Amino acid sequence: MILPVILSGGSGTRLWPLSRKNRPKQFLALVGEQTLFQRTVDRTRKLGQAGAPIVVCSEEHRFTVAEQLQELGVTDASILLEPAARNTAPAIALAAMQALKADPDAVLLVLPADHLIGEEGGFIEAVEHAQPLAVEGWLVTFGIRPEAPETGFGYIKRAEAVGEFGFKVAQFVEKPNAELAAKYVASGDFDWNSGMFLFKAARFLDELKAHSPAIYQAIGEVFATAKPDLDFVRFDQETMRNVPEDSIDYAVMEKTSRAAVVPVACRWSDIGSWSALWEASEKDDDGNATQGDVFTFDTRNTLVRSHDRHMVATVGLDDIVIVSTPDATLVAARDKVQHVKQVVDTLNRTGRTEHLSHRQVHRPWGSYDSIDMGDRFQVKRIVVKPNSVLSLQMHHHRAEHWIVVSGTAEVTCGDKVFLLTENQSTYIPLGVTHRLRNVGKVPLELIEVQSGSYLGEDDIVRFDDVYGRA
Known part of the structure; x- marks a missing residue:
């Protein structure tokens, strides 16, 4: 065997x-x-x-x-x-x-x-x-x-x-x-x-x-x-x-x-570059490989990829690579894409984070998407898979508002446990132990508004976690 x-x-x-x-x-x-x-x-x-x-x-x-x-x-x-x-x-x-x-x-x-x-x-x-x-x-x-x-x-x-x-x-x-x-x-x-x-x-x-x-x-x-x-x-x-x-x-x-x-x-x-992916992809009659909401005019031998809810249109291009994500866009000549690694090295060297993670971050319980951010606030779209639960946790530097968009949430806030359904909301004060659980059979979607002096992901103290992260 x-x-x-x-x-x-x-x-x-x-x-x-x-x-x-x-x-x-x-x-x-x-x-x-x-x-x-x-x-x-x-x-x-x-x-x-x-x-x-x-x-x-x-x-x-x-x-x-x-x-x-x-x-x-x-x-x-x-x-x-x-x-x-x-x-x-x-x-x-x-x-x-x-x-x-x-x-x-x-x-x-x-x-x-x-x-x-x-x-x-x-x-x-x-x-x-x-x-x-x-x-x-x-x-x-x-x-x-x-x-x-x-x-x-x-x-x-x-x-x-x-x-x-x-x-x-x-x-x-x-x-x-x-x-x-x-x-x-x-x-x-x-x-x-x-x-x-x-x-x-x-x-x-x-x-x-x-x-x-x-x-x-x-x-x-x-x-x-x-x-x-x-x-x-x-x-x-x-x-x-x-x-x-x-x-x-x-x-x-x-x-x-x-x-x-x-x-x-x-x-x-080995899909070692964008040009290699272009070569491996299905193409239209003009040699273009596209994915997502893409419109091409007078464009040939070009790779274009767009993300959800964002259209990319091209006019008069040949042998180009365009890759659009919610927080970064690459435009490169197809015969120069080997230099993309130098872009990543520069991002790393200058302390930027676009090479580390996407705006949408996957977790074992689902995902979150940071849709807006300011000096003292952050707005996230959170999706929790059915029968999944986040860790029992607290934050030292931020409070949170949760608004349920769809599904049913079981919320632990301090010594209280209660349910929230569509269009209902709750407030999690700074320093209070809390937990979120999807008790339904469909994905739970909610909007989280964070406010406080520090909003980093490392401001999480976990007390209990089914995924072994506590």
Whole structure:
């Protein structure tokens, strides 16, 4: 049986302003209705024999992962929380150790959460072709047959055949310039390095121990600190910070003599930029890829995305990217979108917050949208999912007014508990313990007006919380 390992720790800065630190690209529905993370998990369920997935993610994304798995009906996943990002080799090692607890012969299918695969049948077939090699002790990577010279991907050079469908890896090549990329594609001996792998968990750990013993030793110490917390597995942060940071390619694959590659013929993209998303998207007769309330006139080969209740109109544009969100808009030449990362770096360096979170912030109980703000007030639109409850909490610096727009709210305010329905409101004084619960079967929507000397999200003292945040 194959155990899928979903690596979900990427930041996706090149897809700003849609992708942000608190909700990076893997958790966004960039193509179709499912998020990239959900598409990856769903892809593994099409394998003939696949066990419960192991997801490796950051602590701040834990509830997003759990919610998106729940939407797929996946209730048996193991969610490992990385207390500090140390690249792919340590993350995969944690997953391998977790897998070995259940099965000493576990075979891991390691997949980044943010890749887009077109013909999934070809990928599933390649996994089936690679499985015998993995069982024999090969560390198999999947090479995407190149459609054209591409300077944004690494390459894998094939050597002699192993088994019926695989080849030994002759060389891993870093991202080449255009001239080299053209030579690689023309030779027929090179594939794109997809970053997807299939191998036995025990074999990978043996190779990690042999070629990167410092990582192996340190990650073993981290795994020894594992503690279950609700549906998650936590590890000690300080111990994790002592783990050397390295990718699986550098730590193992480029050093082992047991690396094999199985070629895959399918449409594939790591959605590493807005231009890559344009290429992967459906387009109109003028080559435009649009989403949301968009009107184009005399516009060609352009990507335009708008958010709800906001129209974007374009006139006389060619090869442009326009992405509009409630608090930030990107306009860029399509051949310059690789520089979006520099915008994010500047936002971070200057102390701005638009790279961290959207105006709408998701929580395990629902979401809130900061729709207006001033020096001493803030207005939020809050949506609470049915049968969900916020923490029992208080604030030192602000009072709150709640106005129910739809649904039924159970309100705890001090020693009082009462119900509010549509068009009813209540006042939560500064310093008073309070709680909000949706006791209905439909989403609860309310408007919250905060007033006070400080309105930051860190002015929350939690006394009780069903999500373990108290």
